[in-house]
Amino acid sequence: xxxxxxxxxxxxxxxxxxxxxxxxxxxxxxxxxxxxxxxxxxxxxxxxxxxxxxxxxxxxxxxxxxxxxxxxxxxxxxxxxxxxxxxxxxxxxxxxxxxxxxxxxxxxxxxxxxxxxxxxxxxxxxxxxxxxxxxxxxxxxxxxxxxxxxxxxxxxxxxxxxxxxxxxxxxxxxxxxxxxxxxxxxxxxxxxxxxxxxxxxxxxxxxxxxxxx
Numbered sequence: 661x662x663x664x665x666x667x668x669x670x671x672x673x674x675x676x677x678x679x680x681x682x683x684x685x686x687x688x689x690x691x692x693x694x695x696x697x698x699x700x701x702x703x704x705x706x707x708x709x710x711x712x713x714x715x716x717x718x719x720x721x722x723x724x725x726x727x728x729x730x731x732x733x734x735x736x737x738x739x740x741x742x743x744x745x746x747x748x749x750x751x752x753x754x755x756x757x758x759x760x761x762x763x764x765x766x767x768x769x770x771x772x773x774x775x776x777x778x779x780x781x782x783x784x785x786x787x788x789x790x791x792x793x794x795x796x797x798x799x800x801x802x803x804x805x806x807x808x809x810x811x812x813x814x815x816x817x818x819x820x821x822x823x824x825x826x827x828x829x830x831x832x833x834x835x836x837x838x839x840x841x842x843x844x845x846x847x848x849x850x851x852x853x854x855x856x857x858x859x860x861x862x863x864x865x866x867x868x869x870x871x872x873x
Contacts, residue, residue: 662843664841664843665677666700666824681856728800750788769801801819
C-alpha cells in the first residue's frame with residue numbers, strides 16, 4: 661500500500677494527523693510506504709520572525725478568537741501526548757523547510773526530518789523559516805549541518821517542492837493533512853487513528869477483491 665500525505669510543517673492538524681497515521685499503521689498488518697508531500701498553508705513571505713499569536717491576531721482580528729482556536733487544537737494534541745506551545749511558536753514561510761525535507765528524503769530520513777521540524781516549531785520556538793535554524797535542526801537528528809546549510813543556500817529541492825504544490829492544486833487539495841492511498845483513495849483531515857485504520861482495512865479489502873477479478 662502506498663500513502664502520499666500532503667502536509668505543512670506549521671500545520672497543527674498535520675502534526676496530529678501524522679501521529680495518528682503512525683498509530684494506525686502500527687496496527688495495520690500490510691506493507692505500507694508513506695511519503696510526505698509539500699503543502700503551504702500560507703505561501704506569503706515572512707520578512708521577520710514574529711510570534712505566531714501576534715501574526716494570527718492580525719490575520720483573524722482578535723486575540724480572544726485566536727486563543728480559542730489555538731486552545732482547541734492544543735488541548736487535543738495534549739490528550740495525545742503531543743506538545744504544542746503557541747506561546748513560543750514563531751510564524752514562518754515553510755518553503756525552505758520543505759526543501760530540507762526533500763534533502764533528508766534522499767538520505768532515507770524524510771519522516772525523521774519532518775518530525776524534528778514539527779517539534780522545533782511547535783514545542784521549541786524555532787524559526788523554521790530561518791535557513792540557519794533549519795540546518796541546525798538537520799544536525800540535531802545526526803545529518804550533516806554544514807551540508808544542510810550549503811544545500812539551503814542553493815536552489816536545490818525547489819523543483820521537488822513546486823511539483824508537490826502543483827499536484828496538490830491539480831488534486832483540488834485546499835486543506836491538509838490530505839492522504840492519497842494507492843493513487844485513488846482519499847482520506848481528508850486529521851481523523852482519529854481508529855478511523856484511519858478502518859479506512860486502510862477497507863481499502864486493502866477492495867484492492868484484494870479487484871486483484872482477484
